[in-house]
Amino acid sequence: MLRSLDIRDLLIIDKLELTLSPGLNVLTGETGAGKTIFLDALGFVLGWRGRAELVREGAEQGEVIAEFDVPRDHAAREVLKEAGLTAEDGLILRRVNARDGRKTSWINDRRVSGEILRQLSDALVEVHGQHDDRGLLNPGVHRQLLDAFGGLEQKVARCRTAWRSLKDADSALTETEARLAAARSEEDFLRHAVDEMDRLAPEAGEDVTLDAKRRLMRASEQIREDVARARAALGSEGAEGMLRDASRWLEGAAASAEGALEESMTALSRALDEVGNAEQGVNRVLEALEFDAAELERIEERLFEIRALSRKHDVPASDLPGLADEFRAKLAALDDGSSGLNERKQAVASARKAYETAAAELGKARATAAKRLDAAMARELPPLKMERASFSTHVTRADPGPEGEEHVAFTIATSPGMPAGPLNRIASGGELSRFLLALKVCLTACADDLTMIFDEIDRGVGGATADAVGRRLETLASGSQVLVVTHSPQVAARATHHCRVEKSVEDGMAVSRVTPLSKEDRVDEIARMLSGDTVTDEARAAARALLAT
Numbered sequence: 067m068l069r070s071l072d073i074r075d076l077l078i079i080d081k082l083e084l085t086l087s088p089g090l091n092v093l094t095g096e097t098g099a100g101k102t103i104f105l106d107a108l109g110f111v112l113g114w115r116g117r118a119e120l121v122r123e124g125a126e127q128g129e130v131i132a133e134f135d136v137p138r139d140h141a142a143r144e145v146l147k148e149a150g151l152t153a154e155d156g157l158i159l160r161r162v163n164a165r166d167g168r169k170t171s172w173i174n175d176r177r178v179s180g181e182i183l184r185q186l187s188d189a190l191v192e193v194h195g196q197h198d199d200r201g202l203l204n205p206g207v208h209r210q211l212l213d214a215f216g217g218l219e220q221k222v223a224r225c226r227t228a229w230r231s232l233k234d235a236d237s238a239l240t241e242t243e244a245r246l247a248a249a250r251s252e253e254d255f256l257r258h259a260v261d262e263m264d265r266l267a268p269e270a271g272e273d274v275t276l277d278a279k280r281r282l283m284r285a286s287e288q289i290r291e292d293v294a295r296a297r298a299a300l301g302s303e304g305a306e307g308m309l310r311d312a313s314r315w316l317e318g319a320a321a322s323a324e325g326a327l328e329e330s331m332t333a334l335s336r337a338l339d340e341v342g343n344a345e346q347g348v349n350r351v352l353e354a355l356e357f358d359a360a361e362l363e364r365i366e367e368r369l370f371e372i373r374a375l376s377r378k379h380d381v382p383a384s385d386l387p388g389l390a391d392e393f394r395a396k397l398a399a400l401d402d403g404s405s406g407l408n409e410r411k412q413a414v415a416s417a418r419k420a421y422e423t424a425a426a427e428l429g430k431a432r433a434t435a436a437k438r439l440d441a442a443m444a445r446e447l448p449p450l451k452m453e454r455a456s457f458s459t460h461v462t463r464a465d466p467g468p469e470g471e472e473h474v475a476f477t478i479a480t481s482p483g484m485p486a487g488p489l490n491r492i493a494s495g496g497e498l499s500r501f502l503l504a505l506k507v508c509l510t511a512c513a514d515d516l517t518m519i520f521d522e523i524d525r526g527v528g529g530a531t532a533d534a535v536g537r538r539l540e541t542l543a544s545g546s547q548v549l550v551v552t553h554s555p556q557v558a559a560r561a562t563h564h565c566r567v568e569k570s571v572e573d574g575m576a577v578s579r580v581t582p583l584s585k586e587d588r589v590d591e592i593a594r595m596l597s598g599d600t601v602t603d604e605a606r607a608a609a610r611a612l613l614a615t
Contacts (some may be wrong), residue, residue: 067190067547068517069133069156073107075125076163078569085582087563090543093551093580094558095567100549102579104567105193108132111161112191113171113183120163123575128163134190134517142189146173149182149354157190159183173263193519194502201490203502209432209474212459215509216435221428222469228421229468235417239376239410246407259379263390268372273383276369283362286355293351300345328396407448421466428470429461436461439508446504450538451531452497455480457505485600498522499523503535506543517547524554532556555595559612564588588613 073082084104093101110120111130121128133156136142146153151173160172171178173186178378209340213222247414298304313334320327376383436459443457456479477486480497489501503523522536536557542548543562552558564583583591588600589609597605 067135068108068549069131069135070131071104071108072129072131073112074129075122076107076110076120076128076130077103077122077150079103079107080122080125080577082578082580084200084565084580086542086547086549088401088545088547089562090540090560091547091549091563091565091569092550092558093563093565094553094595096569097553098569101567105551108191109193110220111159111183112187113180114187120385121165130161132159133157134159136190140189142186144188144190145182149173149178149185151176151178159186170549190399190517191519192516193521194506194523205475205488208459208476209469209472211509212432212439212461212474215439218435221424221431225421225470226468227419228424229375229466232414232417232421235414236411236484239407239414242407245516253397256397260390260393260397262375263386266368266371267590268375268386268390270387273369273376275374276365276372280362280365280369283365290352290355293348293355297345297348297352300341300348306338306345308427309334309341314339323500329583333390359477397578425466425470427525429472432461432472432474433468437596442508443459443504445498446507446538450500450504450506450534451527452480452504454482455497455501456482456486457501458486468521499525499527500531500535503538503542507538517549518542518552519549521551522553523550524552524557528554529556536560555592555596555609555612558588558592558595559609559615561588564591573591 067088068086070086071082071084073079073084075081093104095101107121107130111132134142136153136157142157143153146157153174158172158174160175162170164170169180171183173178173182213219288474300306302310310545313331316327316331316334320331372383372386373387379386379389381389417499439459440457446456446485447453447455457476458479460475460477462473462475464471476489478501479486503520506518520539524532526533527535532554533556538562539548539557540560541548550557550561558564566581566583566587567578568581571577581587589606592609592612593605594609
């Protein structure tokens with residue numbers, strides 16, 4: 067609910083503080099007094115695109131502040147949540163238009179963009195007039211209005227969920243088919259590569275081991291010759307023989323040396339042990355250096371094959387075993403692909419069946435809701451003096467989509483035998499006003515959390531018809547908030563909160579004022595609307611009669 071509107075230096079308004087209430091709020095006044103400026107100001111603070119020049123002449127900036135009450139379950143809270151905003155005790159919108167055209171917006175003292183304001187406005191306010199292109203006259207929202215009227219939100223949600231599941235299943239099938247097609251395009255390569263790797267069976271690190279062994283075998287001839295010489299120098303014909311001779315000679319002399327040779331003999335014994343150890347090590351190396359030329363050739367051939375395979379697949383030789391496993395996995399996936407593809411196809415078929423079931427159920431419910439809406443409109447039109455008119459909700463087949471397979475359009479025929487057509491093409495101004503009002507009364511259950519604004523929707527009607535319009539607006543405002551800009555005294559008489567808009571000239575400048583009316587003030591204002599500039603006693607009596615009915 068719109069609680070208040072505070073306007074500063076906007077067009078011909080210097081300062082205006084308007085307090086609004088639940089129920090039917092009415093703005094009246096002479097033509098040109100500035101009633102439409104109220105809508106311009108509200109549209110400005112809600113981010114609507116309107117007049118380019120709004121700042122009052124002589125002012126540096128214009129400002130509008132709108133305060134709304136938003137219950138906990140109000141749709142506006144979802145918009146606020148998406149924008150990272152909160153509204154604990156209420157919602158205060160503020161927008162400033164500088165003289166240079168710059169516009170700045172706030173929601174509860176947080177800077178926001180005009181786009182966020184526009185998104186929020188759809189959840190807060192609904193404006194209707196003879197040239198309405200935002201609400202009931204927009205065919206693009208007729209299906210949504212019918213769904214809300216029929217209470218079909220859950221069925222629509224199930225249809226959306228089924229549609230998403232179908233799209234997901236379709237995507238998974240397409241992805242699987244693309245992956246299998248890519249795998250099949252390289253199937254021959256994979257099978258040849260796996261056969262080649264299975265035949266060679268390379269092991270991780272094998273190339274390093276083979277390379278070291280090959281280098282050792284190639285160098286073994288030169289190494290073996292030097293090592294053999296060393297063994298001869300260490301053996302019985304070399305160092306070992308000479309040491310043993312020295313040891314034997316010292317032992318023969320030791321008895322006469324009085325212990326002087328003991329230390330030398332001990333050192334010589336150690337030397338013999340070390341020479342023996344060295345000789346054993348050299349013998350082991352000589353044995354290791356024994357090789358078969360055929361073995362060297364086999365090692366070189368395998369090392370060449372491993373390295374050639376490494377170059378072929380552009381991976382290190384140590385990664386060949388892992389690459390072989392990867393190729394085997396791709397072949398396994400290809401071999402199992404038919405069964406996986408069949409599962410995807412079955413999933414698509416199942417999802418399509420679920421969507422078709424949900425869409426058919428929603429379509430059937432829409433057809434039922436359309437009949438109910440047509441019946442409601444048939445009851446609503448006669449009190450608005452449109453007994454000969456008819457309203458029809460056309461539900462036709464459309465391409466499948468997330469919200470079903472139907473296109474919905476509201477059509478009217480103003481006289482029996484006349485062809486039905488779109489609301490804004492068939493009806494005259496007065497007829498259209500009443501059609502829109504009747505439709506809004508029928509749909510009020512789906513929009514009772516909106517502030518509904520009717521801009522001279524009673525234009526072109528008078529007398530009993532205007533009275534019927536006023537009573538229907540009063541019905542619509544029961545339990546919600548409706549704002550009406552009107553020239554009709556019959557409509558004004560139904561108000562629960564009545565304000566008069568007046569324009570005057572102050573200091574050479576036009577100024578518009580809005581004044582809440584007391585009970586007696588209302589009598590005078592309605593009398594003016596009935597009689598014109600000169601308010602007579604008879605007009606006042608007629609005004610009191612209107613207010614009393």
